[in-house]
Amino acid sequence: xxxxxxxxxxxxxxxxxxxxxxxxxxxxxxxxxxxxxxxxxxxxxxxxxxxxxxxxxxxxxxxxxxxxxxxxxxxxxxxxxxxxxxxxxxxxxxxxxxxxxxxxxxxxxxxxxxxxxxxxxxxxxxxxxxxxxxxxxxxxxxxxxxxxxxxxxxxxxxxxxxxxxxxxxxxxxxxxx
Amino acid sequence: xxxxxxxxxxxxxxxxxxxxxxxxxxxxxxxxxxxxxxxxxxxxxxxxxxxxxxxxxxxxxxxxxxxxxxxxxxxxxxxxxxxxxxxxxxxxxxxxxxxxxxxxxxxxxxxxxxxxxxxxxxxxxxxxxxxxxxxxxxxxxxxxxxxxxxxxxxxxxxxxxxxxxxxxxxxxxxxxxxxxxxxxxxxxxxxxxxxxxxxxx
Numbered sequence: 001x002x003x004x005x006x007x008x009x010x011x012x013x014x015x016x017x018x019x020x021x022x023x024x025x026x027x028x029x030x031x032x033x034x035x036x037x038x039x040x041x042x043x044x045x046x047x048x049x050x051x052x053x054x055x056x057x058x059x060x061x062x063x064x065x066x067x068x069x070x071x072x073x074x075x076x077x078x079x080x081x082x083x084x085x086x087x088x089x090x091x092x093x094x095x096x097x098x099x100x101x102x103x104x105x106x107x108x109x110x111x112x113x114x115x116x117x118x119x120x121x122x123x124x125x126x127x128x129x130x131x132x133x134x135x136x137x138x139x140x141x142x143x144x145x146x147x148x149x150x151x152x153x154x155x156x157x158x159x160x161x162x163x164x165x166x167x168x169x170x171x172x173x174x175x176x177x
Numbered sequence: 178x179x180x181x182x183x184x185x186x187x188x189x190x191x192x193x194x195x196x197x198x199x200x201x202x203x204x205x206x207x208x209x210x211x212x213x214x215x216x217x218x219x220x221x222x223x224x225x226x227x228x229x230x231x232x233x234x235x236x237x238x239x240x241x242x243x244x245x246x247x248x249x250x251x252x253x254x255x256x257x258x259x260x261x262x263x264x265x266x267x268x269x270x271x272x273x274x275x276x277x278x279x280x281x282x283x284x285x286x287x288x289x290x291x292x293x294x295x296x297x298x299x300x301x302x303x304x305x306x307x308x309x310x311x312x313x314x315x316x317x318x319x320x321x322x323x324x325x326x327x328x329x330x331x332x333x334x335x336x337x338x339x340x341x342x343x344x345x346x347x348x349x350x351x352x353x354x355x356x357x358x359x360x361x362x363x364x365x366x367x368x369x370x371x372x373x374x375x376x377x378x
Contacts, residue, residue, distance in 0.1 A: 052206045054276045075276045078283040089357035121190045140191040153279025
């Protein structure tokens with residue numbers, strides 16, 4: 001979905017429309033992204049809310065110089081970084097430490113079994129270093145190397161190197177889990 | 178396009194990963210944005226009003242009185258005004274964080290900001306020390322020369338201590354924030370089993 005400068009969302013109504021469209025198109029992806037940073041549901045919701053507020057505030061400034069997807073994921077990853085910095089500042093433990101607790105909190109066994117593979121993948125991704133986590137979550141959202149380069153602000157070659165490293169790490173973590 | 182079975186398998190697992198998440202409703206987001214903007218406006222307005230009131234009050238008092246107590250008053254006014262201005266600028270800077278920038282630019286921006294914060298704290302500590310020393314020496318001289326009663330001296334020293342403590346609190350908060358940011362950027366976030374991984378390459 002590309003937008004040009006002529007289509008700038010100036011009025012509240014068009015802004016609301018664009019946001020609703022953005023929510024339906026990227027909402028699930030943003031939820032997954034928040035899940036790759038936070039295992040604790042409350043913290044994940046807080047991060048998701050923070051991302052959405054930042055999107056809403058930034059939306060009027062969207063000029064269509066990059067695709068809307070790039071715009072959305074730049075903001076989402078930047079807010080997630082701020083979230084990580086804040087967590088470090090307040091001394092909140094790394095989310096991976098809470099995984100056992102989350103597993104216990106998840107309730108019925110059937111649900112745990114049903115979600116085992118997705119939890120396994122999410123757990124493994126949450127344990128990756130930040131740079132690997134960023135690139136792998138973008139790749140899993142089916143982004144091209146060019147799009148990932150635009151989101152991360154690095155060259156396509158660098159994306160390829162990071163992605164290769166991230167895949168190796170993820171593979172190893174999945175095997176370990 | 179080359180098929181990548183491993184990636185496709187992961188994508189399939191990944192795409193089912195948001196089933197349990199509660200998506201925020203647009204109305205909730207709007208309410209949050211409204212709250213955020215209202216808070217930012219109120220904080221800025223409060224800081225500016227505070228600064229203006231203090232400056233006006235100090236000028237009026239200075240015109241009417243020329244006693245030694247004015248020294249204490251002036252110290253309070255100017256230090257408090259500095260705090261207010263400082264907080265207002267901090268808030269303004271915070272609202273100018275470029276969320277739309279690429280992740281690399283965002284990291285560079287925050288690194289620069291954290292380094293600037295550290296410089297600001299160092300300068301602030303030096304400035305506060307000089308101010309406290311001047312004020313303390315001035316008040317003590319007045320007491321020793323009998324220009325100020327002991328009770329007034331004690332009150333003045335308590336006020337000076339409280340204002341300095343408020344400044345120290347602000348400095349510590351900024352220092353901790355910049356330290357956390359710099360550590361994450363430069364030393365990386367430690368992997369649970371692996372070593373640190375740098376954000377800047």
